[in-house]
Each structure stands twice: as C-alpha cells, then as structure tokens.
Amino acid sequence: MVSLGLAERLKASGYDDKIEPVQDVEGKTIVRVNGTEVVVSSATQKPNRSLWVAWMYIFDWYPSHYSKEEKKLVRKLDCVLLTLCCLCFYIKWLDQNALNSAYWSGMREELEIKGNEYSLFGTFYNIGYMIFEIPSMMIISRPQFARYYVPTMETLWSVLTFTQSRLSSVSQIYGTRFLLGVLETPAATGSIYLLTSWYRSDEVFKRAGVWYVSSNAGAMFSGYLQTASYRGLNGVHGMSGWRWLFIVDGCISISIAIAGFFLYPGLPTTQPRVWWLTEEERQLAVARMQSQGTKQSSKIGKRMLKRVFTHWHFYVAVLTYVFFQCTSYVGGQMQAWLKKEADLNGTYSIEEINLIPTGVQGLAIVAGVLITSLVMIYPLWIVFSCVTAILLFSNICLRIWYIPLGLHFTCYYLLGLTSCTTPILFPWLSLVMRDDNEARSFTTGAMMTIGWAFFSFYPITVFPILEAPQWTKGYTVNIVFIICYWTIFMIGQYLWRREEQTKRFDINKNGSTDTDEFVKPEAVQVEIGDGKEAKETRG
Template sequence: MAATKEGQKRLSLFGLIKEIFNWYPSSYPAAERKLLFKLDLSILIFACLCFFVKFLDQTNISNAYVSGLKEEFALYGNELNFFNVWYYVAYVIFQIPGMLLISRPQLSRWLLPALEVLWGIVTFAQSRVTNVEQIYACRFLIGMLEAPVFAGTHFILGSWYSGPELFKRAGTWFICNPLGTMVSGYLQAAAYTNLSGVGGLSGWRWLFIIDGIFTLPVAFIGFVVFPGIPDSPKPFYFTDGDIALAKERLAKAKVRKPGKLGLDVFKRTLRRWHIWIFVFCYICMIISGYPNAYMNLWLKDEGYSVVQINQLPTVTHAINIVTSWLGTTLAAIYPSWTVYTGATAGIVFSNICMIVWRIPKPLMFVSWYLFGLSGCLSPILYSTVNTVVKADSEERALIMGAMMTFGYSFYIWVPLLLFPTVGPNGAPRWRVGWPVALVFHVLLWAGFVAAILLHRRK
C-alpha cells in the first residue's frame, strides 16, 4: 500500500513537471498547435526583446547614478528621485490614450514598433546630456514613449491566448523585466571598467549608447513580425485559416473582439467592480514594490566597490526571473491565490527585516534577495484581468490603462515623501518607507483575493 502511494506521488510530480513545460498540449488539434507556435514566435520574440530593452533603460539611470553620474553632475540632493518623477509624469499622462489606441485593430500592429524607434533616438540622446535639466527632459520623453508598452503587451497577449496558455506566456514574457535589470548591472560594470574614457565619454554614458544600439533592431523585428490583434492587418506568416482559427478560439473562450470606442466604454466600466479592485491592487503593488530595486544604494552605503554595486543585486533579478516564469505557470495549474500567498509571505518577511534593519549582514543579503519573489505578482495580476474581463475588449484596455495611470501616478510623489534619497529617513534606511511598504504588500494580497472571490461569486 505504501509503495502504491509512493508511486502515485511520483506520478503526480511527473504530471506537474509535464504540465509546467507542456505549451502545446497533445489534446489540441495539429492546426491549433501550429497556430500557438506561430504566435509564440511572433508575439513573444518581439514583446520579450521590447520589454528587455525598456527595463534595461529603466535600471540604467539608477546604475549610471552610482557609477559616476552623481559625481560628474554633483548630484547631492533628490535628483535620482526626480529622474523617476519626470519619467512617471509622462508615463501617467499618456497611459490611457496609448492603451485605447492599441485596442484599435488598424493601429495595434504598428504602434509599439514605431514607438520603439523614437524611444531608441531619445535613449541615444541620454548619452550626450550636459546638465541635469537635459536628463529630466529625456526621462519625460522616455516615459511618454514607453507608456503603452507594458499594459499594451498584456492586452495583446489576452487578445490571442486564454486560460493556462495565457498565464504561461505572460510569465515567460515578464522574465525580461528582471533579465533587463540584471543585464544592466553587468553592462554597467563592464562599461565602467572597459569603456570609461573611450571616445572621451564616461562609462555611464556608454551604457545608454549600448542600450540605444539594442533598440533599433528590435523595432525592425517588430515591424516585420508583430501581429497586433486578430482583427489587425494580417502579417505575411499567417494564413486566412490561421486568423479564422484564432477568432474561433477566442469565441470559444468568450473573449470579445474590439467594438466601437465611445463614452459608453467609460460608463459601463465605472459601473462594474473590476476597475476599482484591480486599480487598487496595482496602486498597492507600486507603493510596496518601490524600494525593492535599490539594493545598490545599500551596497554603496556599505562601501562596496562600483563593480560589486552593479553585480551583487543581479541575484535578486535572477530569483525574479525564476519566480516570474515558475510562479505564473503554477498559477495556471493551481488556484492563483495560493501562489500569491506564498510569494507575499516571503516578501513580508523581507520587509520586517528591513524595518528592524540592524541584523546580521548575511540575513540582510537574504532579505534583499527574497524581494525577487515579487516577480510573479504582476504577471499573475494582469493575466487575471485578461481572464476576468475577457468579455469586453474596450473595458479590458481601459482597466489596464487605468491600472498603470493611477498606479504609476504614485511614483510621482511617493518616492519623495516615503523614499527620499537623503535626510534622516533617506535611502536605504527609509524608517517610514519600509513600514508603509509592508502594509501595502498585505493590502495587495487582500485586494487580489477579494477579486478572485468576487469573480467566483459572479
């Protein structure tokens, strides 16, 4: 009897592993498996590359700050926070308009690649700035051009995939967030060591040049392969049968195709609970997650070398990569709230350690690295939005845009109030910021569970 139970456990574990890596189930017809493969090659390749360079840039400004930018421009106030403030002001302003544009079939195929070209130009410009005001202007333009990329990609994924396949793709795509952040650290360390002074440029300037070089080929790939949504102009690699099958799959999953865009979209969205709960969740995620990425400031405060400051935080990003993929995949197999609960428990432990602060240095490293568990929280949340609001394409686009708009609006003032760079409550100690982050991590978990319960009740 014991042997039988043991065999069942082994079979159960084997079944779990098989399910995790099974992207093209044998139960699907051959034509459907082929369609999914085409979608993965087109959407995921461009989306992953696009997301990678975006987060490479978002981290570059922080890495540049600790690798010579601060000293070169004599930045001894809250300038690092103001770099983010200018970025997020533009990000907030252009979020909802960008999302509504990407929901339009004629625009959704071309919008992101076109923005990628403009984004690359401004990224190059950051390597030639001569004063802090020019950096503020560049960060504003970068925020404007990046606005629809994150939520827009989630919208595109939800327009082709559904169910477990959606969660798996969203998690795989999201690993490019920590991957770009991790690679930025290694690139900055290499640029600081090998390129400082080359061409008369500081090492931190070369990081933006490298980032810009990455961008233009990504934009070209997007113009060639990115499919937009099923009602967009058909790319060359899709047959009429592929598009018909894609629309049939969406109809079977009750995912409604885009309709007329008018004021009624706002009216019906505001009458439902979805936007209120999901926007609340994302606000909590933004506030609670802000300090997680600033291990480099603690390392600088502890006296580590520039190379160590850029490389040691990459362990957090490596953990983030694993949890982004594995956590989201498990959420497609088990109830998503269980994965959310497990990740939240680890993050709460890290927050408590940061509040105590005076703890052994090895435990401090463990606490910083455990913040990598947050990697699965965002893709699970957005995949849940795609699943819950699949019957109304315009409402789905509006909710995702609103999540980014209201969530990132807190980035404009919260860092200055709760996470200042200097002062008695400044980085990385944040005597006020860490307790607030702990509270909002718990509120994020509560809001997510509430959304699941409300959806099940309906």
C-alpha cells in the same frame, strides 16, 4: 470539443452569415467562414492529468490534446509574438536600469546631482507615462493601429536613448525622462494586452511570466553592461563609462524596433494579416478566443465608460495594482545599501556594486517563470498568497534592519519575487473582463496610469534618497500596503467566483448547452491514478 455555438459568436463579431459548423472524419470541429474551413480550438478539451504529476504542467507548453493546427499556431505565436513582447519589455527596463547604474557609476559626481534630484528623475518619467497610458491603450486596442503602433514608439524611444549619452545638466535629464515615459507606454500594458488577445486564459499565465521576467533580464543585463562599459570604454573618446552605456543600449533598442515593423501581428482581427500567419491560422486565432467568450473590438464611447465605472473590476484591479506598485520600489534599491557599505567600510568596489544586485534579477527570472505556471495547476489565490507572504517577510526584516548579514542579502534577493505579481494580476484581469474588450483595455491602462501616478511621488515621500538605505518609515508603509493589496485581491477573487456562478445559473436556467464562454474559477477537473475524477478547489 468546442460547442457549435461558436458559429453564432463568430457572426456577432462581424463575419457574414456564410458560417457553417461541421465535423470532419477525424472528429475535429470545423467552421466554414466565407467558404474557408477553419479548425476550431481544441484547447477547450480537458486533458487527463494525474494529481501526482500535475506540477509537470509547468513544462507542458503544447498539450497533447491540442490539434496539430493549433499547436503550430501557438508555436508561431511563441516564436514571434512572445519573443517580440519580451524584447520590447526587455529594452524598456534595460533603459530604466541604465539610469540607475549610471547614477551609481559616476553620473552623480560628473553632473553634480544633489539631494532628492535623483528621485525626481523617476517622477518626471512617471508623469509622462501616466499622462499617455490610457490614450496609448485605446490606440493599441484598435485593430487598424495595433500592428505598427508599438514599433513606432520603440523607434522613437531608441533615438532618445542615444541622446542620454550627451546629457550635461539635471534639467536635461528631467525633460528626457518625461519624453521616455510617454514613448514607453505600450511596452508594458500594450504587450500584455497583445498577449491576452492571442493566447487563451489557460496559456497566458506562464507566457506572461516569461514576458515579465524579461524586465528582470534587462535590469540584470544592465548591470553587466555598466560593468563592461566602466572597464572597457571609460575615457574612450573623452566620454565616461556611464555615457557609453546609453549608446550601447540605443544600439540594442533600435535593432529590435526595426524588426517590429516586419513582425508585429497586431490583433487577431487586424487586416491585412502579418506575413508569417496564414489566413486559416488567423481565423483559428479568432475562433480560439471566441470559444472562451472573449469579445472582439467595438466602439469606444460613453457606454464603455459607464460599464467600466459601474462594475467592481475597475476598482479592485486599480487599488490592488496601486498598492503593489508602490511596494515594489525597494526591489531595485540593493545598490543603495551596497554603496553605503562601500562608503563606510570600503567593502565593495564599483564593479561589485553593479554586479551583486543582478542576483535579485536572476531569482526574479526563475521565480517569474515557475510560479506563474503554477497558477493554472493550483489555486490562484494560494499561489498569490504565498508570494505575498514572502514579500511581507522580507519587508519586515528590512524594517528591523539590524539583522545578520546573510539574512540581509536574503531579504534583498527575495524581493525579486515581485516579478510574480504583475504577470498574475494582468492576465487575471483579462480573464475576468474577457467579455468586454474596450473596458478591459481602459482598465488595464488605468491600472498603470494610477499606479505610476502614486509611484511618481511615493519614493520621494516614503523612500527619500537622503535616508537611504535604512528606510524605517518606508518599510513600515510597505508592510501596510502589502497587507492591503492582498486583502483587495482576495475580495476580487470572491466577487469573480460569485459572478461566474451567476452566469452558470443563468445558462442552466435558459437550458443552454453552450458553456465554453465562461470560466470556472472555483474548480478544475483532473484525472487521478485510479481513473476516478476528483475535484481540485481553485480560487
């Protein structure tokens, strides 16, 4: 049961002094906020779970120890907020991979794209993305803007997606990709920021996994769309199949963007509340986050910047993500290998070049959902290390290159496990920085900005398209970078554990019993079969 110290934290968040914690006849903790009774989060109660069936937590989205009010709220969030965030991220990657599919399906020849111009498409996109990423995160962290900011940006990029069907030169592609980079800034970090603002730390990892694999679904579906466009629309009204792909993408994007204006809830403190939440549910959402120590929005200024740059969180998070982001480039380059094989041996058709790589995204979807759910059952550092080891193995094999055909396919497919890393890193950062909302949003934005800044020139310098697909230098650098980001993340785990131990020591020293506001990264209690408590080490 949550502690009654929650009332003090609610007052600190801006509520007036008419807050009274009581318990009803069923034993539920109730907080009266301005005369309205709010059922406080029951999620802090530790469930009894056998070690032998702990893996079943993967499928336990609404634990039995939750109150009926909290289950109803979480179901609503899953049906609306999580779905919207997934669709937002889905259409972002649908558009991203549309360019990739179009390039290998006739755009290169029709627009006479030469040399490394293809790599520069991503560079211009990344420049726009990194310039506006931190300002975008600062905007979305404001309760008064959060509700309409994302759908507005979605609408504008949907319009721009339509215009890509009329491209006629490389310079037009550069300009379009730059603007798309600006407009798509809230799709990734904005979505994860909203999710971590509504879901508790023990709920968000598996939902972040579902959210992230929507990008893989977008990449996979883009291959199917391009195949269908090439077969059914190529030449219709005098337009190539790759041009029709952008029109179809635009139709999908604009419908989702319009729905967002009516459904996005903003932040828990956003007023007026969205229509599908009651006032009691909104207040419960605030109480849920307060019960784990998550702070609400405050002023942005010099003090916030000082907090960011004088703590380890910023440097560990940014460095880890920069190294990871660079290594993820090869995950989407299976088409280059298939195209090379087709040119040399006539092995694969255009349809097969677009369809075969969808297996990478299919594996990424399954792995992203299952593996991120394991984070709340088994030690986080072990889950992260296993994923990293598999990615390291794949890059080593591709560095060797002359390997059996079956292993070649296996390595490309295993690169789909990059889908597990981002939905672990960002919720982890939100967890370790839960007591500083503004620093959290700034650091999240900085991760994407600096990560994409390096990613904007990484493909050109390390994976130039002229050397595709046998990037000997590129895979060597990738191997080094994978080892680097794993090492930095493990250092972050150590620092977080030490930080949480210090908090517990201070609380015990002061004689406080209100311990809901910190998380124990090193241990979780589970109930084993004989009824005795056992401690399972967590990293």
